Amino acid sequence: MEDLTAMCKRRGFIYPAFETYGGVAGFYDYGPLGSLMKKNIEELWRSFYLSHKNFAEIACPAIVPEAVLKASGHVDRFTDFVSTCPKCKSSYRANRLLKEEIDSSSLTFDGMRDIFKSGKIKCSKCGEKLTEISAFNLMFETKIGGDLKGFLRPETAQGIFINFPNMYRYFREKLPFGVVQIGRGYRNEISPRQGMIRLREFNMAEVEFFFDDPLCKEFEGIKDEKLNIFPKDGHEIELKAHEIYDKNIIRNQSQIYFMVLTRKFLIEAGVDPGRLRFRQHHTQEMAHYAKDCWDVEVYLDEWTEVAGIADRGTYDLDSHMRSSGKDFSVERKRKKIRIKEEKMEEVKKIFDKTDLIKKIEEMEFDENADIDEITIEKITLKKEFFDQYIVKKGKFVPSVIEPSYGIDRILYSILFHNFKQGVLALPPKIAPIKFGVFPLLRKKELKERARDVFEMLNKNGTKCYYDEGGSIGRRYARMDEIGTPFCITVDHQTLEDSTITIRFRDAREQIRVNIKDLAEKVRDLLG
């Protein structure tokens, strides 16, 4: 492998954090290029979700009072009890050792410690008695004000869940809708190792999609898209979206829809489609809140999770409803139709049997359905013959599909998949710098013109980099290395006819464009 980390540091993408003080594992700084790239990835991500009319973004605090995370299960389930063998130094998760004997999920630390003290549990490697356990919670703990216990959020999701009633009102009491949040999450990993892959403070983008109906309006539009899936009791296989649904591999169309969306997003961001798959979690690896979960994995040195699409069911809303005492349930609403009284005589002539009228009036539709006409037994009734009204069918708690993305891992994957022989082949949308701008030679007239071009593009909002150092080849190389897709060069011909050259990173070819057409050309190139 190329030395990607060296390049990242040398060119200003990523630096190990706190390095001047020796460094701390699991923390990284984004340099100037890394920050721009991260911003670009987040913007692309936003464009995928916020283009849906029933999606909105919110931003919640990173510090969360204990009660919220108690309710979500993180305070109890996010704690690991570890027992280390005094003889051979193997360490085990205490919960796992106990699982075979008793249900340990409800045990407190003290209760669990007593079981170990009794000497019942033995090291599976050397047979020594395991008598000590220690506890650590993977959440960073803090104090809010005087003595209110709080944590740094381990996921942004909880902020969305506890805002559900606000969001339901915002969306004018209509399901389904999605709420997204981009922000930082914090997990106090015991020993983070794999560089950018396991961070203690990381950037995540999460979606909570609240729904009642497992069918999805957008599904029709993506049903022939292919996905490389790896089900828990099968092998890796490429299937079309509708096949995944028809074969009952995933029963929720929205979940499949988000998988397709995720694949498109990642590919557009620069992830190699050939090194991308969706792997279903086995039952025991599933988080406490999930009913079904598909990891989105990208192949780096090994298959690496960069996103996950989980079916959280009603777990979170139920939990917060129970803990807070607030009502998170909503009315299940269905649309029905009723023949207009003044049209009744006319309708009765169309339908010779009155039981068809009864049948029509018993039909139920989605509350969002657009009913222009209704067809029954080959007879069509236009909408001027009936009224449409909403009936309430009782209260329920919506279910949730959660697509959740690790921005840092995605950024690293994109770098990893696109860095070859000193060239970073980033998609223009993702590239931190869009254009390099150079004078061909360091001559006064050329430099002045090049600076003018640079200013013009900058004012236009295009991120550019002006460079007159070294030879022209070296400047191209510098731009190649940081993924700049295009370079503009001002040469002697520019002085005569106001044309410049645009050089393409991947083809290493160039075209000549008049400066007055440049703004438009730039727009074309950046899509």
Next chain:
RNA sequence: GCGGCAGUGGUCCAGGGGUUAUGACUUGGGCUUCCCAAGCCCAAGACCCGGGUUCGAUUCCCGGCUGCCGCACCA
């Protein structure tokens, strides 16, 4: 967290108990140069941190931090 190996300019690497600690690349300045890391001149820049041994430690020892490999962990 456990065990093994490692840490030298921005990057990659050489070396070594004792004056100014190699080299390459990169970077900055200049010359040259009419399109892909050319050449020449000049310059800047480093022994991870703390403690110990020693007259003297970047070098040896111990600890910490960081990185790599194996074990465990990754809800």
